[in-house]
Amino acid sequence: MIEVAMIAIAILVITLSLGVPLPYCFGAALMVMTLIGGVTMKGMMLWGFGQLANPVLLAIPLFVLAGTIMSQSGIAASLLRFINVFIGHIRGGLGVVAAVSCAVIGAISGSGLTGIAAIGPLLIPEMEKRGYPREYATALIANSSILGLLIPPSVTMIVYGWVTDTSILACFLATLGPGLMIMVSFSVINLIMSRKFNLVLDEKPSFSELSSEVAKRGFNAFPALLMPIIILGGIYGGIMTPTEAAAVSVIYAIPVGFLIYKGLKWDNFFHAGKEAATAVGAIMLMILFSMILSQMFVYESIPQQLVNGIFSITENKILLLILINILLFLVGMVVNDITAIILIAPLLLPLMNAIGVSPVQFAAIMGVNTAMGGVTPPYASILYLGARIGNVKVTKVIPPAMKLILFGYVPVVFLTSLWPDLSLFLPRLFGYDVSP
Amino acid sequence: SADTLKLSHVRPQGATIDKELHTFADNVSEATSGDVQIKLFPASALGDYTTVQERVSFGAIDMAVQPPATAADRRMQISVFPYLAGSWEQAHAIYGPGGIIRDTMAKLYDDQDIVMLAAYPVYFGGISLNVNNPHPASLEPNGIKVRVPAIKSFQLTGEALGYIPSPIPFSEAFTAVQTGVVNGIIGSGAEGYYASFRDVTKTYIPANTHFEVWYMLISRDVFSGLSQEDQNAMKEQAAAFEATRWETAAEDQKANEALLAKQGTQVVELSDEELAAMSKKVRAEVWPAILDDIGHDWAEPILDEVRQAEK
Amino acid sequence: MDRFAKYLLTALICLVALGQFVQVLTRYVFQVPLMGLEETMLYPTLWLYILGAVNASRENSHIRANVLEIFIKTRRGHTLLAITGEVISLIVALWLLFWAWDYTRYAWRVWRESPTLYIPTFYSDVALLAGLVLMVLYTLWHLLRHVQSLREGEPS
Numbered sequence: 001m002i003e004v005a006m007i008a009i010a011i012l013v014i015t016l017s018l019g020v021p022l023p024y025c026f027g028a029a030l031m032v033m034t035l036i037g038g039v040t041m042k043g044m045m046l047w048g049f050g051q052l053a054n055p056v057l058l059a060i061p062l063f064v065l066a067g068t069i070m071s072q073s074g075i076a077a078s079l080l081r082f083i084n085v086f087i088g089h090i091r092g093g094l095g096v097v098a099a100v101s102c103a104v105i106g107a108i109s110g111s112g113l114t115g116i117a118a119i120g121p122l123l124i125p126e127m128e129k130r131g132y133p134r135e136y137a138t139a140l141i142a143n144s145s146i147l148g149l150l151i152p153p154s155v156t157m158i159v160y161g162w163v164t165d166t167s168i169l170a171c172f173l174a175t176l177g178p179g180l181m182i183m184v185s186f187s188v189i190n191l192i193m194s195r196k197f198n199l200v201l202d203e204k205p206s207f208s209e210l211s212s213e214v215a216k217r218g219f220n221a222f223p224a225l226l227m228p229i230i231i232l233g234g235i236y237g238g239i240m241t242p243t244e245a246a247a248v249s250v251i252y253a254i255p256v257g258f259l260i261y262k263g264l265k266w267d268n269f270f271h272a273g274k275e276a277a278t279a280v281g282a283i284m285l286m287i288l289f290s291m292i293l294s295q296m297f298v299y300e301s302i303p304q305q306l307v308n309g310i311f312s313i314t315e316n317k318i319l320l321l322i323l324i325n326i327l328l329f330l331v332g333m334v335v336n337d338i339t340a341i342i343l344i345a346p347l348l349l350p351l352m353n354a355i356g357v358s359p360v361q362f363a364a365i366m367g368v369n370t371a372m373g374g375v376t377p378p379y380a381s382i383l384y385l386g387a388r389i390g391n392v393k394v395t396k397v398i399p400p401a402m403k404l405i406l407f408g409y410v411p412v413v414f415l416t417s418l419w420p421d422l423s424l425f426l427p428r429l430f431g432y433d434v435s436p
Numbered sequence: 437s438a439d440t441l442k443l444s445h446v447r448p449q450g451a452t453i454d455k456e457l458h459t460f461a462d463n464v465s466e467a468t469s470g471d472v473q474i475k476l477f478p479a480s481a482l483g484d485y486t487t488v489q490e491r492v493s494f495g496a497i498d499m500a501v502q503p504p505a506t507a508a509d510r511r512m513q514i515s516v517f518p519y520l521a522g523s524w525e526q527a528h529a530i531y532g533p534g535g536i537i538r539d540t541m542a543k544l545y546d547d548q549d550i551v552m553l554a555a556y557p558v559y560f561g562g563i564s565l566n567v568n569n570p571h572p573a574s575l576e577p578n579g580i581k582v583r584v585p586a587i588k589s590f591q592l593t594g595e596a597l598g599y600i601p602s603p604i605p606f607s608e609a610f611t612a613v614q615t616g617v618v619n620g621i622i623g624s625g626a627e628g629y630y631a632s633f634r635d636v637t638k639t640y641i642p643a644n645t646h647f648e649v650w651y652m653l654i655s656r657d658v659f660s661g662l663s664q665e666d667q668n669a670m671k672e673q674a675a676a677f678e679a680t681r682w683e684t685a686a687e688d689q690k691a692n693e694a695l696l697a698k699q700g701t702q703v704v705e706l707s708d709e710e711l712a713a714m715s716k717k718v719r720a721e722v723w724p725a726i727l728d729d730i731g732h733d734w735a736e737p738i739l740d741e742v743r744q745a746e747k
Numbered sequence: 748m749d750r751f752a753k754y755l756l757t758a759l760i761c762l763v764a765l766g767q768f769v770q771v772l773t774r775y776v777f778q779v780p781l782m783g784l785e786e787t788m789l790y791p792t793l794w795l796y797i798l799g800a801v802n803a804s805r806e807n808s809h810i811r812a813n814v815l816e817i818f819i820k821t822r823r824g825h826t827l828l829a830i831t832g833e834v835i836s837l838i839v840a841l842w843l844l845f846w847a848w849d850y851t852r853y854a855w856r857v858w859r860e861s862p863t864l865y866i867p868t869f870y871s872d873v874a875l876l877a878g879l880v881l882m883v884l885y886t887l888w889h890l891l892r893h894v895q896s897l898r899e900g901e902p903s
């Protein structure tokens with residue numbers, strides 16, 4: 001049966017490369033399992049559709065909508081200006097502002113696209129004006145945008161917690177450490193790279209200028225800065241579940257966008273609603289069929305066979321973790337983050353149990369790897385969106401993006417796998433069960 | 437040729453039921469000279485019990501041991517009616533072989549093309565709280581928010597006992613209790629709370645809210661596809677599986693309460709009078725409301741027989 | 748059509764957000780039990796997912812990996828690739844449609860109900876069938892468009 005599963009995966013990859021929409025690629029894999037493998041499709045629609053009914057998943061469209069509203073409303077711009085007071089004037093500071101702003105926006109949005117969508121249009125031209133190459137600025141912001149998936153809340157961690165039955169709140173905290181580390185490493189790389197650029201700098205403000213600017217911009221950014229406090233405070237403070245927090249962030253962002261920042265108009269509000277619903281509809285359909293495929297694998301005991309097969313090659317924990325990272329890198333090249341988690345997490349979780357890796361650490365491993373998939377070609381949705389927003393050719397963005405991935409991302413990915421405390425420290429601190 | 441039947445159950449590998457089902461599977465294999473093999477899928481790996489029951493009904497999953505799902509037939513709520521049984525003897529009389537609830541459920545399952553092979557008594561339900569309840573037997577509103585399963589009788593029972601019921605999906609229940617979105621849970625018992633919620637169970641109130649019973653189900657198509665001898669052998673083994681459980685269930689419940697106490701949970705002691713008061717209030721307030729939904733004409737005769745069994 | 752999609756989808760998503768918001772209010776602020784809201788919200792939620800997916804088909808904005816497209820240089824090649832993709836999509840979508848039909852027939856026969864308000868779940872179950880029918884039609888439409896542009900030698 002494992003052979004049929006392999007064929008199904010092969011068909012999945014082939015149809016993907018042909019440009020077939022993702023949900024149908026999974027449909028094609030289901031056809032293989034049913035028509036060649038004889039696995040029944042009876043009851044699978046019932047089961048899969050029932051899975052979609054879980055309110056946990058509803059957090060995805062709501063977090064995506066909150067992010068879209070934010071990027072339309074001017075909330076992001078005020079955050080950006082606020083952060084810029086502190087770091088804007090140092091050499092290479094604007095690049096650091098990009099990374100830090102994406103992290104702060106990450107604490108409001110659950111998606112990896114919000115950062116680039118919200119601050120790309122503002123910061124890319126500004127960075128270019130100050131002497132950063134346009135393609136570099138685009139690559140930096142697109143790469144930092146991924147922090148939206150690593151700084152909680154995060155749709156990938158919601159999906160991971162849901163398919164593996166792990167505490168979503170613990171998973172949120174698991175990727176926070178690696179996420180902050182990536183933010184720092186991008187900032188450092190940027191400071192080093194900036195030495196080569198011919199940059200125009202702000203004059204260093206005097207202390208009194210600085211404090212009056214902090215007060216002014218801080219006041220302006222206050223409603224935006226309140227948002228992560230409401231969301232994360234609400235979740236961890238026991239007021240609401242992640243799904244409810246996502247809804248509250250939408251309800252909060254609408255009046256703030258319409259009345260305070262005024263960037264939100266009826267026109268782009270309806271546009272944002274449609275965009276979020278459409279993005280999520282495509283994702284949900286894909287979740288439906290990938291869940292069914294995953295269920296067929298469980299039905300045929302593929303995960304256990306896979307573990308046995310892998311153990312016949314090696315039982316060395318470190319070697320296995322490195323192999324898994326390579327596998328996840330390859331998967332991330334061709335599929336989207338949520339899909340990768342639905343398909344891979346249930347397959348590999350038994351293996352993680354067997355080698356004593358906590359499901360919470362595995363959440364972080366899956367989280368950083370699949371988030372990175374958003375910027376690794378050939379299928380690099382976040383990078384492509386960045387290229388569109390920055391108005392540069394994809395082929396030009398790829399070289400600087402690869403540098404950032406190689407030196408900023410990959411080391412953190414390996415650290416996450418090999419140093420459990422990086423991901424487990426915070427969940428443990430907050431009292432979550434992190435035992436293997 | 438050997439048939440391998442897929443059996444779904446709701447507890448993790450290594451749990452009591454998992455071990456008992458392994459024994460059952462071995463016995464079936466032996467009794468049918470290897471004709472019938474049973475492969476277990478623990479921890480709801482094939483989906484939650486609601487969809488599993490439907491998939492058993494059209495033969496996509498062969499077997500299951502799990503609580504009844506009420507979506508396809510609301511009358512199935514009769515099995516989890518609150519305060520239906522007050523003691524293990526009464527429970528055995530109505531859920532055990534020949535019992536009125538068991539026979540009723542067998543008929544309802546039959547309507548869904550499912551053969552019920554056995555009943556599996558699990559425990560009397562209780563209330564798990566992550567806070568102290570200074571008056572655990574009080575029936576007055578206490579302001580404590582509890583997660584209840586999305587079944588009407590549980591929601592009404594929670595309210596009748598003075599709590600604020602809040603329907604939160606099971607997958608979020610643990611986190612919700614831990615962060616304080618809700619302060620406790622109604623709908624499970626000592627075993628369930630110890631297995632999944634022991635870290636957030638400060639207080640356990642064995643209020644006997646309902647009698648939790650699971651049923652061993654097999655798809656009718658699958659069952660009638662077996663030879664007559666194999667069918668009989670399975671029925672015999674299922675009966676043995678059930679009989680063993682009726683002997684050990686009460687002890688098992690005590691053991692789980694002891695486990696909770698051992699790890700620091702305050703296990704409240706309720707007197708017979710206090711339990712009777714709870715039962716009286718819930719029966720008076722909740723039963724009529726559910727009967728409106730599932731039909732007085734259908735349910736009254738059944739409840740009459742239940743009352744008979746109490747004497 | 749675009750206008751209609753915009754209003755409908757925004758209304759649905761705001762409705763479910765509002766439902767969750769009310770849930771928080773009643774539990775945390777007013778501290779009263781609120782039965783049945785959760786299960787009521789399921790209906791707009793599932794329709795939101797399915798209609799969102801239908802709109803992705805209409806706008807042709809489903810997630811695609813398009814790895815081969817990078818290696819193909821001619822317009823004609825791109826159109827041929829697109830046609831291959833749409834033909835595969837159509838076959839798969841029809842097969843999925845068959846199973847959605849099977850599921851809908853089952854849902855019609857069993858007529859399940861939500862746990863506390865006993866609202867028939869058929870009203871959300873049928874969304875899958877409706878969605879796949881529309882998606883098949885849109886796929887067919889995109890396919891015809893590509894074939895026509897191949898005939899006319901224009902980029903599609």
Ligand code: NA
Nearest residue numbers: 106148151153
């Ligand atoms: Na985030």
Ligand code: NA
Nearest residue numbers: 332333373379
């Ligand atoms: Na990628």
